[in-house]
Amino acid sequence: MLGDLRFSEEQQETVFIEGSILSASASDFMLDAPARRSSAGGSHRRALVHDTADGLTINFNGDYPGGVSIVNAKINLSHESEPNLPKHASVGDIRLIKHRGGHEGGIITFDSIALWLCTGFTRPLTAGEESVATWQPIRLGDEVKGTA
16 A cells, blocks of 8 residues: 545545554654643643653653543553663663553553662773663552552
8 A cells, every 4th residue: 555645625624644654753743732732731742752761752741731541541561570771861760660561351450560760870990881870679668558
């Protein structure tokens, strides 16, 4: 199938993109409907961002003050047993690692979660060796049931 970009004659403000693959070489995908904006939030509406850790960030920087809603989702949030922590980070950065996620009867489950804190950087031992971020796990206390 050849790709096609066409404008709807019936719905004057509708654009259709047809094809097998939609590829973009860009870091940010911005989706904005000014009529639906609240007074909160900044000037950007970055829906998807290819971030500096080579990850995909949804609602970058909390640009959508109403948050992200996923309706009727089937999500696989599995993660390898060893955390894949970034080499480049700032002291104080925190990462939430979700281990072995699953989906049972409409409920998203996790075997465990862990918080990691960037605590500093390695010292290069040789010329040309790069300094990388060091991480430590944050120990969590006992679980408590929500009451509100």
